[in-house]
Amino acid sequence: ADNNKVRDEKLLAVCQLLNENVEYYNWVGFYFANHENKTLHLGPYVGAETDHTVIPFGKGICGQVAESNANFVVPDVKAQDNYIACSLTVKSEIVVPLFVNGVNIGQIDIDSHVIDPFTEADERFLEFVNQEVAKLF
Ligand code: SME
Known part of the structure; x- marks a missing residue:
């Protein structure tokens, strides 16, 4: 994403709100996404620091x-072979793409310390969150 301080502050606030209010969003x-060189770049986040700030498409x-x-x-996560481990405490994960004008510009990524916590309600909720986030772009 291009540099945009106000937007990044809002994205961080979204991360904090989700992390603080849903017990299993850890x-x-x-x-x-950088579509030119097919890489993902870490934006605002809340939680443990990660080495994986740049991730190639497909990985x-x-x-x-x-x-x-x-x-x-x-x-x-143990049942996945194409998985990048960030922390040994992470047991499960949900990733929901972020669409702006129909283009997949990135994603929200949530890790959990418990096994199998995510339901279709999380998917619908995070799709809604991303629709709101998309309005910032
Ligand atoms: N586990 C992710 C990498 C990002 S970390 O969860 C922050 C993956 O497999 O793509």
Whole structure:
């Protein structure tokens, strides 16, 4: 994403709100796509620091969502072979793409410390969150 301080502050506030209000949302962050070189770049996030600030399309859960344009719910990260581990405390993950004018510009990524917490309600909720976030772009 291009530099935009006010927008980044709002995105961080969204991450904080989600992290503080949903017990099983233990790491919440946005990745943004660079379609020129097919990489994702970490944006605002709340939770443990991660080494994975740049992720190639196709790699890990995030990289797969960059190509599939579809939600990816991972009930148990141990069962995934194309997965990038950020922390040993992470047990499950949900990634929901962020569309602006029909283009997949990035995603919200949420890690959980519990196994299999994400339901279709999380998917619908995070799709709604991303629709609101899209209005910032
Ligand atoms: N687990 C992700 C990498 C990003 S971290 O969760 C913050 C993946 O497999 O794409």
